[in-house]
Amino acid sequence: MKLAVTGRDGQVARALAEVAAAAGITLIPLARPEVDLTRPETIAPALHAAGVDAVISAAAFTAVDAAESDADAAFAINEAGARAVALAAADLNIPVLHLSTDYVFDGSGDTPWREGDATGPLGVYGASKLAGERAVAAATDNHAILRTAWVYSPFGANFVKTMLRVGADRDELKVVDDQIGHPTSAHHIAAALIGIARNLTTSPDPALRGTFHMVAEGTTSWAGFARETFVEASRHGFSAPRVTGIPTSEYPTPAARPGNSQLDTTKLSQAHGITLPRWQDGTAEVVTRLMEDRT
Ligand SMILES: NC(=O)c1ccc[n+]([C@@H]2O[C@H](COP(=O)([O-])OP(=O)(O)OC[C@H]3O[C@@H](n4cnc5c(N)ncnc54)[C@H](OP(=O)(O)O)[C@@H]3O)[C@@H](O)[C@H]2O)c1
Numbered sequence: 001m002k003l004a005v006t007g008r009d010g011q012v013a014r015a016l017a018e019v020a021a022a023a024g025i026t027l028i029p030l031a032r033p034e035v036d037l038t039r040p041e042t043i044a045p046a047l048h049a050a051g052v053d054a055v056i057s058a059a060a061f062t063a064v065d066a067a068e069s070d071a072d073a074a075f076a077i078n079e080a081g082a083r084a085v086a087l088a089a090a091d092l093n094i095p096v097l098h099l100s101t102d103y104v105f106d107g108s109g110d111t112p113w114r115e116g117d118a119t120g121p122l123g124v125y126g127a128s129k130l131a132g133e134r135a136v137a138a139a140t141d142n143h144a145i146l147r148t149a150w151v152y153s154p155f156g157a158n159f160v161k162t163m164l165r166v167g168a169d170r171d172e173l174k175v176v177d178d179q180i181g182h183p184t185s186a187h188h189i190a191a192a193l194i195g196i197a198r199n200l201t202t203s204p205d206p207a208l209r210g211t212f213h214m215v216a217e218g219t220t221s222w223a224g225f226a227r228e229t230f231v232e233a234s235r236h237g238f239s240a241p242r243v244t245g246i247p248t249s250e251y252p253t254p255a256a257r258p259g260n261s262q263l264d265t266t267k268l269s270q271a272h273g274i275t276l277p278r279w280q281d282g283t284a285e286v287v288t289r290l291m292e293d294r295t
Contacts, residue, residue, distance in 0.1 A: 003197055004028040004052040006035060006043075006085060007059025011153040012099065015186035016056065016193060023194060028052055030059075037081025038073075044088040054197045057085045057098040057136070060129070064103070065254040067125040078128035083135035090140035095200035095209075097193055102149035102181060102215070104130040107258020110180075114264045115147075115211045123255035133211065141206075144196055146214040146268075149261055150225070152282070153186035154289045159222065163229045164290060170241045177223035177245030181261030182215035185282025189214065195274045207271050213263035216279035221245065228283050236291035 003020065005013045008029035020027040028050040035046045037059055047055060060078050061067060067074040082098060089096035103126035104119045121127040133145050152158040167173055192214055199208050220228070223245040230240035248257065269275045 001054075001198060001201060002026040002028070002052045003054055003056060003194075004030055004047060004050045005056040005058050006030045006037070009156075010058055010062075011151055011156045011158060011186040012058045012189050014155045015153050016058070016190040019187060019190040019194060025194060037077045037084065040080060040084035043084045044091060047085075047088045047092060052094065053201045054095045054097060055085060055089050056193055056197070057082060057096055060099070061125070064123065064125040067128065068123060068254040071124045071128070074124050074128040075131060078125075079131035079135050082132035083139055086136040086139035086143060090142065093142075095142045095144065095197070096136060096140060097196055097200070098132070098136045098143060098145045100133050100145050100147045101126065101129045102147060102261040102263055103258060104133065104147065105258055105261070107179075107260045109260055112262035112264035113213070113260075115213060115267055122258060125255060137211075141209060142200070144200060144209060145211040146193070146196070147211065147263060148184050148189055148214050149263065150181050150183040151186055151189065152183060152286055154286055154293070155186070159183070159225060160229050160283065160286055161290065163226050164233060164238070164287070167230060167241045168238075172242045172244055173226060174244050174246045174250070175223040175226045176248050176251050177221040178247050179257055179259055179261065180219050180221055182219055182263060183225045183279040183283065184216040184276065185286060187285065188216060188276045188282050192274050192276055196272050199272050212268040212271070213265045214268055214276065215263050215265060216276045216282055218278050218280070219262050220279065225279075225283070228280055229287055232284050232287035233291060236288065238291065
């Protein structure tokens with residue numbers, strides 16, 4: 001199997017490069033400036049030249065707060081760019097695996113969201129990703145839209161890396177404890193994407209297509225995620241701060257975040273036979289790697 005991925009230098013794409021290499025899968029990474037989602041005309045020729053069996057659409061405008069003041073850029077990349085990738089895949093008759101987000105929901109209630117539940121993004125980023133989902137679905141039936149959440153990895157900027165950085169010289173950190181979700185390792189996402197791509201490229205079954213929730217097993221709050229990060233880091237000699245939970249109201253941000261980001265993953269496991277590991281497993285793996293990189 002030969003795969004392409006957009007957003008070569010993003011967390012998911014970099015994890016995918018490692019997981020694909022280990023699995024003996026050829027991965028063609030596509031990135032700016034050659035492939036720019038704000039210039040849709042750059043996409044189809046690059047994908048055509050790549051000669052792949054499926055494309056993973058991972059590039060996105062992911063700056064949730066910045067999106068509030070730059071809606072045009074967010075929609076250009078997350079809606080029009082996503083559409084162009086899906087149209088190019090349709091033209092080549094290959095499946096597109098498009099990454100989306102828990103931020104399409106409004107975060108109300110306290111039960112896990114299912115794929116068919118009503119969406120209601122709280123901010124521009126979520127609205128642009130929802131528009132992207134709709135554009136992909138309209139462009140081709142041969143799609144899997146995969147909503148993931150709270151992504152972290154050894155790469156780029158993410159919550160785990162921030163906690164280890166700011167926690168290194170503080171005795172106490174105040175972290176939001178009333179947003180509940182699934183911290184999900186980019187490497188676990190990558191492994192799942194390869195399994196889903198294998199299924200899509202070997203079977204025309206409509207049950208493999210559509211929208212799926214793809215997050216780690218189990219939930220926690222950001223404060224819980226921080227505590228677990230520090231428990232793991234302490235095993236490697238890190239002097240961990242105390243984590244004090246605070247309500248979202250004490251940590252205002254330009255974009256509102258959903259309180260309840262629990263996602264029901266039953267559909268993915270039943271259709272694709274894929275379940276991601278527990279969030280604590282990914283945390284241990286990533287923290288271990290980051291701590292080993294320090295020494
Ligand atoms: N991070 C999360 O917590 C999270 C949660 C839920 C869903 N997701 C979704 O999962 C996917 C992957 O997320 P991630 O964390 O891996 O993202 P990321 O680390 O922020 O990487 C995004 C990538 O997209 C690229 N990109 C941005 N604008 C582009 C453009 N105009 N043309 C081409 N490439 C462009 C960036 O390129 P440059 O390197 O050139 O800037 C970057 O490499 C995204 O679709 C995101 O919406 C992420």
